[in-house]
Amino acid sequence: MLIVDAHEDIAYNVIVHGRDYTLSAQETRAREAGDARTLAETGTCMLGLPEWLAGRVGIIFGTLFTMPAHYKSSGEGAQEFTYTTPREAYAQAMQQFDLYARLADENPRFALVRTERELNAVLATWKDDAPDAERKRQIGLVMLMEGADPIVKPRDVERWYERGLRIVGPAWLAGTRYAGGNAAPGPLTDEGMRLLRAMLDFNLVLDVSHLSDQACLQALDRYDGPVIASHSNPRSLVPGPRQLSNDMLKALLAHDGIVGIVPMNSMLRSDWRRGGRKDAVGVDAVAAAIDFVCQMAGDARHVGLGTDMDGGFGAESTPAELDTVADLGKVADALKARGYARVDVEAILSDNWLRLLRRSLP
């Protein structure tokens, strides 16, 4: 079985924290031992090429993630990697885009996935019947923009699309000039509505993760293209604006959307706080969040994984059974233990996201 992960901040971590994801997570951990800033900001590394390969994580939605300075200034961290103007956001997102392109250029293990043809080429490398199949496997990277301020004007969507951007989340926590975010409530702005119209011209996927409740419901009401929440859990399980309310989930499901569940303890258990015990949460909590969406949808076709691993948290903040991304198969075991049929487990771990890509890629 192949696994698709709908959210990993790969480029941001390479640029801001100097990570080299061609190394194993274990090697990165050894390099970062004693690096208090990195450990405080991103935690113990969970990602690396050997782990993606071992875990059969063949398709990843890799983010172009930029952080507004007004948010960052309230915490610790490197001010040079934040933006104050759309131009700066654009430059930072382009730097991340170039990084993915270079990774795919220089390392045959990585490939950009911009078209259905490129998707199929990567999937073909995971067929196990070839004699030297293991040496040929590739990680396919689908470009996802998290926070749309780097799109300087809505009409620039066309140029981003030509570069290969396929998924856009209009806002991050702090909100953008397009929409309110989880930590900055507000509507979809006029500019945001123009952004959605421009996205629809190219059948881009709308990612509602991090949109404020109001902006999320407005966007789902207006957008006729494919929709997802790349990394969001149900609010019924853990209260708080970062999670999806039942109304937001229902609106997403009504649009045949897909939710990526995040295996982060504080988004799985309301009483878990950063610094809490890793083993206080088990991988069954991930299955429970998946099951919640399945029960609401009435099927197993609208949920998957969007792990966000290394996205501001590390191995100490994920369920006991998950040490690195190579352990994601244990989510499949937890679903089977709950009685999920093999076909449904495969839908959740890969096929639902693949169906979305086939529907949206040119």
Ligand SMILES: [Zn+2]
């Ligand atoms: Zn995020």
